[in-house]
Every structure is written in C-alpha cells, then in structure tokens.
Amino acid sequence: MGFAAFVGVGILLLFLLISFFILLNYIGIWIKALAAGVPLGIFSLVRMRILNVPPRAVVDSLITARKAGLDVTSDQLVTQFLSGGNLDRDVLSLIAAQRAGIPLDWKKATAIDLAGRNPLEAVQTSVNPKVIETPVFQGVAKDGIQLNVKARITVRTNMDRYVGGAGEPTIIARVGEGVVAAIGGSEIYKEVLENPDHISKTVLAKGLDAGTAFEIVSIDIADVDVGRNVGADLQTAQAEADRRVAQAKAAERQYAAQAQEQEMRAQTQAMRAKVVEAEALVPAAIAEAFRTGNLGVMDYYRMRNVLADTEMRQSISGGAVASGTGGTIPPPQAPPAPPSS
DSSP states (O other), X not given: OOHHHHHHHHHHHHHHXXXXXXXXXXXXXXXXXXHTTOOOOHHHHHHHHHTTOOHHHHHHHHHHHHHTTOOOOHHHHHHHHHTTOOHHHXXXXXXXXXXXXXOOOHHHHHHHHHTTSOHHHHHHHHHSOEEEEOOOEEEEOTTSEEEEEEEEEEEEEOGGGTTTOBOHHHHHHHHHHHHHHHHHTOSSHHHHHHOTHXXXXXXXXXXXXXXXXXXXXXXXXXXXXXEEEHHHHHHHHXXXXXXXXXXXXXXXXXXXXXXXXXXXXXXXXXHHHHHHHHHHHHHHHHHHHHHHTSSOHHHHHHHHHXXXXXXXHHHHHTOOOOTTSSSSOOOOOOOOOOOOO
C-alpha cells in the first residue's frame, strides 16, 4: 500500500470518527423525539446547532406542545428562539390558554413575549384576576373636609390590548383621579362616609380601563379616613393675608402722615425764621421813623400802652402770646440831636 493510499484511509477514518461523535451527541435527542412521536431528522438537529440554537430546548418544547395538542412546528420554535423569545414560557402560556378556553394563538403569544411581557402571567391574570392595592388618595368635599381614601382594584388581562396597552401605573392614576373627582362632587363629607360605594360606581362608569392592558372588574373602597379641615385652613390663611395687607396699608398711611407732619413743621420753622427776621428789622424801622420825624415820642408810648393792654387781656383769657410775634417792642434808639442854631 502506497503512502497516498495510507493517507486517504486515515482521512476517511478521521471523518467517520468525527461523524460518529456528532451522531452520538445528537442520537439521544433524536431517539427522545422519535419515542415521543415527534418525527425529527438527525440533520435538523445538526442544522439547529449550526444556527447556534440548542436542539434539546427546541425538542423539549416541541414535545410538550405536541403532547398538549398544539399545532407548533420546529421552525416556529427555532425562529422564536433566534428572536430572543422564551420557548418554555410561550408553550406553557398556549397550553394554559387552551385549558382555560382563552383565545390565544402562537402569533399573539410570541408577540407578547417579544414585547417584554410574560404571556403565561397574562393568561394566569385573565383566569385569576389580580388585585392592585392603591396608595392613599386625598380628596376634598365641597364643605372643605379632606378625606383619605384607599381602594383595591381588581383587574384581569385583556389579551387584545395586552401588546401596546398601558400598565398598572396608568390604572392606578386614572382610578385616583376618579376618586378625587367623586369626593369633590359630594356636598358634604358625610355623604362619602355613609355611601362609599358611590365612589366605586362613579369611577367604574367612566371606563377608566380604555387603552390599557387590563379590564377593571371592580373597585372596592378599603378605607376612608377624615383628614384636615382644608376649608377652615384656607379661610384662616386668607384672614391672615388680609390682616397683613391691612397692616401694610395702615403703616403706609402712618408714614405718609409723619412725612406730612414733618413737612408742616419745616414750613412752620421757615415761617418763624421769616418772622424773626422781620422782627429784627422793627427797631431799625422805628429808629428810622424817629429820625425822619414820622413817629413821635408820644406815639411810641401810646403804641407800647396798647401792646401792654393786649398782653394783659390775653393773659387773663388764658391765651399765650406766641413767641417771636412782636409782643414786646424794644425801646427805640435815641433820636439824633437837633442841629445847633
């Protein structure tokens, strides 16, 4: 046997050995599928491995689906796995929906899965409605009394709107808005305490589940507490604000009056200064009258007697002579001596 023939036999043996190990790796999966009544070629398993898809996961999901009577193919499972889906969850959701009589097909289940939601949880919520505990909603009745209300929302999945529909936060926000509006429409807070179901009926009538992934089954008021008297607080705050405004206006008027008084005082002082200045000119004027002969000595004494009599009358009547008004006339300067003959 030549060297070339020896090399050819070696390559053939190596190929057969590799083929044996490959078949040995998939023979168990192939036998399992065959025993479960799911015919699947050995080369289909090899193709899955080439596509980086674990054959065991596809075979297990395919066996589960076929045993449950679902019409699911291996190509659909491979495509869903390559898209990033969860095969076990998708198949189990279809089985649960089939047992519960909920219309759910492979296309819708995989769409829910690829949208980032759990199709199995959606089916379970549709069969067994979910109860959502809300935070405390605060509303104020028309009489100004605040009420703190806590509710429980029972919802079930709406399969037709589960993809693209709003989630639980939207349901809670809409119910809270409805509760606050219902409380605000009550004349007195006692109406809400006597008939809390009035809130539930009012909120349910608004169709708050539109555009969401859920259908509201019921809204139950779990607790109602009386809060602050908001109306009285607002009136107190308004009264305080009015008081401050009145004080500000009074202070403004006071400052204006003080400024006017100071201005009048300044004017009075200016007038007094002018009077004093004028009085300072009186002695000089009297002396000038003496020099020119317009005023005699007897005239001057008669004027002094009149002033003295006026001061006496004012003193008797209780009046006071204003300071600096000319009540006292200083004696005039001596008239100039007549020229010598």
